[in-house]
Amino acid sequence: MTRQAISRSTALGGRQFVLRGTAIGIVVMVGLGYAVVHLGAPAFSIDGRVYAEAARTWLEGGDPWATEVQGLSLAAPPTVLLVATPLALLPSALIGLVSVAIAATCAVIAVRLARVGWWWLLTIPVVEGVMVGSLDLLAVALMIWALRSEGGRARLVGVAVAVLAKPYALLPAIALGRRSVVLAGALAVIVTAPFLPWPRYIAEFSALSRLLVQQAGNGIGSPWATPILLPPTIVALVILGRRDGSWLLVPALWPATQVHYSVFMIPVGSPVLALVSLAPVPAPAAVAVMALAIVRWTQGQLDPWSWVPDRWTPAGRSVAGV
Numbered sequence: 001m002t003r004q005a006i007s008r009s010t011a012l013g014g015r016q017f018v019l020r021g022t023a024i025g026i027v028v029m030v031g032l033g034y035a036v037v038h039l040g041a042p043a044f045s046i047d048g049r050v051y052a053e054a055a056r057t058w059l060e061g062g063d064p065w066a067t068e069v070q071g072l073s074l075a076a077p078p079t080v081l082l083v084a085t086p087l088a089l090l091p092s093a094l095i096g097l098v099s100v101a102i103a104a105t106c107a108v109i110a111v112r113l114a115r116v117g118w119w120w121l122l123t124i125p126v127v128e129g130v131m132v133g134s135l136d137l138l139a140v141a142l143m144i145w146a147l148r149s150e151g152g153r154a155r156l157v158g159v160a161v162a163v164l165a166k167p168y169a170l171l172p173a174i175a176l177g178r179r180s181v182v183l184a185g186a187l188a189v190i191v192t193a194p195f196l197p198w199p200r201y202i203a204e205f206s207a208l209s210r211l212l213v214q215q216a217g218n219g220i221g222s223p224w225a226t227p228i229l230l231p232p233t234i235v236a237l238v239i240l241g242r243r244d245g246s247w248l249l250v251p252a253l254w255p256a257t258q259v260h261y262s263v264f265m266i267p268v269g270s271p272v273l274a275l276v277s278l279a280p281v282p283a284p285a286a287v288a289v290m291a292l293a294i295v296r297w298t299q300g301q302l303d304p305w306s307w308v309p310d311r312w313t314p315a316g317r318s319v320a321g322v
Helices: 003-038 046-059 079-088 092-114 118-122 124-132 136-148 154-165 167-176 179-195 198-203 205-215 227-240 242-253 259-265 271-276 284-298
Strands: none
Touching: 003 118, 003 124, 003 271, 046 079, 046 092, 046 124, 079 092, 079 154, 079 179, 092 118, 092 124, 092 136, 118 124, 124 136, 124 259, 136 154, 136 167, 136 179, 136 259, 154 167, 154 179, 167 179, 167 242, 198 205, 227 242, 227 284, 242 259, 242 284, 259 284, 271 284
């Protein structure tokens, strides 16, 4: 390599370092501001309290979807009732704090297992997920463990809990072709079905779906509410490659997605995702995925062929970067 080439490479690396540091700095400052503003707000631990109240009502023989906490009701499938039962057994005064503590612990575990920067703990999806006591952080931590661990049957138990908490947590495993993980998740749903109020949920499915969209800001976080964004989002997921695209399916494409669903971005660990998802635009997670695809394209780090079997891939295909 010539001296000029080395100089250009060093300058490029320096610019990327500065841009990355700036992006991370903005994300962290916004996350800290969000935490300060919302700490102690009425919505603090709201998800944990809704889950617990619904599970308590179910255990007492009532309709868990008829419960209401600060104007919010459960709209999730009945599998979440099993995961929320331990919360329901706690004294009411402890439910909120315990749900937030569980979410915070899972956030730390998820970041540690994914081996991404600790600054991810101060991204808006993680901060918001912790503050409301969301089960998404439990689900993503367990799925990262299951999909990145070597062997061990205990991880399949983790998969079962993750899927019961958030059924869409199984999407990365499906996309990655991890059959044992997918089977464990499916069995968890099948085995627990006789003990859960599925008939009532199915009967109320249309109303609950509308309620979920309403409680998620009328679906503004999903590209399904802005159909023109769907094709480029799908293209971006494909060209990014299977490794990263699998984790981005939930935040980018799930209907009625909410801010904390984007904790499934953690395994990708990109500052571009975290920064662009702050943008005040419809479906910010989908827009962030498109932005990441553009950045990877400029770096020559796209890997669309990873979605198809090796025997169909051309020789010399590019490999996605980290």
